[in-house]
Amino acid sequence: MGLCLTHPRAGYYSDGDPLGAAGDFVTAPEISQMFGEVIGFYLVNLWQQMSEPRSFTLLELGPGRGTLMEDALRVATRAPGFADALHLQLYEANPALRAQQQRRLGQYHPYWADSIEAVSEDPLLVIANEFFDALPIRQFVRAEDGWHERLVGLRDGRRAFGLAPALTPDNALPQALRDAPVGAVYEINLAGIDVVTRLGQRIAAQGGALLAIDYGYERTQPGETLQALHRHRFADPLERPGEADLSAHVDFEVLARSAAAVGLTVHPLVTQSAFLQRLGVVERAVALSKANPDQQEPIAAALRRLIGPDDMGTLFKAFCATSAGLDPIGFR
Known part of the structure; x- marks a missing residue:
C-alpha cells in the first residue's frame, strides 16, 4: 500500500492531481470554501487560548491543492498579529500539488517538509484532513x-491476497478481538500511530494541537475497509498499483491512545457535522447566500454534503488532541 501510494516514480501521489472531477475523489475543502473558513476560526481561537504567541508553526499534512489552508488563512489572518506570528509548513510529496499550493499560499512563504516533523520549537498546530x-x-x-x-x-502469475503461514500471537492483538469469529479481519495503521506519537511528543513539549478529520470508527473493531478508487469508482485494490487511490477507515481509538500515551489531552470525538456546526458553518452559509443570492442553491447543496447525515456529516469524524489547558472550539 505504501509503495503504491508514495513510490517516488510510480506511486499514486508522486505526480498528477488526483482531486476533482477529472481525478479520483473530492475532499471537503473542494466542495465549499465554508469548510476551510470555519477551520480558520478554530485556529484563531486556539492561538488566542495560547496567549497569542509571537511565533508559532502551522503544519498541514497532505494539503492537496492548498484549498483548505487558503480558505482558513483568509479568515485567520484577519486576527491582529496572527499573520506576523505564522510559520506555515506543508507536508506534501506530489510536485504537481506543491505547485498549486505555491500559487495559493505563496504570500505566506510556506516551507515544504520532506518528512513529518516540526521544524521549530515554537507552539505547533497541525491539521490533517483525509490524511x-x-x-x-x-x-x-x-x-x-x-x-x-x-x-x-x-497466484497463477497474478497478484493475489494470501495468508502468511506463521501465526500471529493472540496477545499481539487488542483484547476486544481475541474471541473474533473465523474470517474476521483486523486492520492496524502503524504509520498513523507513528505520526501521532512523533508529532504528539512535540505538541506536548511545545504546546499546540492536532486536528484530524477523516472517515473511520470510534472504537477498535474487526472489519475490512481497504478500498481502491479510480475515476470516482470502486476498483480492485490489486488491479492498478500506482494508478488508484488506496485508503482504509481510521481507527480513532488507536490514535487517541497514542496521543494520550505521549501526554496530550484527547478531546471527545465528534462527527464532522457537529464539529462544523459548532464552528458556525450554518451561519456562514446564510451569510454567503445573502451576499450571493444567485448562488443560494449551490451553497445549500454544499452545506448538505458537508453536514448531512447521508453525505459526509456522520461518516467523517473530527479528532483533536492538545497540550494541557487548551479547550478547542468545536469539541465542546
Whole structure:
C-alpha cells in the first residue's frame, strides 16, 4: 500500500492531481470554501487560548491543492498579529500539488517538509484532513488455527491476497478481538500511530494541537475497509498499483491512545457535522447566500454534503488532541 501510494516514480501521489472531477475523489475543502473558513476560526481561537504567541508553526499534512489552508488563512489572518506570528509548513510529496499550493499560499512563504516533523520549537498546530486514511495498513485474518497476517503475492502469475503461514500471537492483538469469529479481519495503521506519537511528543513539549478529520470508527473493531478508487469508482485494490487511490477507515481509538500515551489531552470525538456546526458553518452559509443570492442553491447543496447525515456529516469524524489547558472550539 505504501509503495503504491508514495513510490517516488510510480506511486499514486508522486505526480498528477488526483482531486476533482477529472481525478479520483473530492475532499471537503473542494466542495465549499465554508469548510476551510470555519477551520480558520478554530485556529484563531486556539492561538488566542495560547496567549497569542509571537511565533508559532502551522503544519498541514497532505494539503492537496492548498484549498483548505487558503480558505482558513483568509479568515485567520484577519486576527491582529496572527499573520506576523505564522510559520506555515506543508507536508506534501506530489510536485504537481506543491505547485498549486505555491500559487495559493505563496504570500505566506510556506516551507515544504520532506518528512513529518516540526521544524521549530515554537507552539505547533497541525491539521490533517483525509490524511490518516491514506497511510498504509496491515491486515490480520482469523483462521481456524488463529490469526495470520494477510499479504500480497502471486497466484497463477497474478497478484493475489494470501495468508502468511506463521501465526500471529493472540496477545499481539487488542483484547476486544481475541474471541473474533473465523474470517474476521483486523486492520492496524502503524504509520498513523507513528505520526501521532512523533508529532504528539512535540505538541506536548511545545504546546499546540492536532486536528484530524477523516472517515473511520470510534472504537477498535474487526472489519475490512481497504478500498481502491479510480475515476470516482470502486476498483480492485490489486488491479492498478500506482494508478488508484488506496485508503482504509481510521481507527480513532488507536490514535487517541497514542496521543494520550505521549501526554496530550484527547478531546471527545465528534462527527464532522457537529464539529462544523459548532464552528458556525450554518451561519456562514446564510451569510454567503445573502451576499450571493444567485448562488443560494449551490451553497445549500454544499452545506448538505458537508453536514448531512447521508453525505459526509456522520461518516467523517473530527479528532483533536492538545497540550494541557487548551479547550478547542468545536469539541465542546
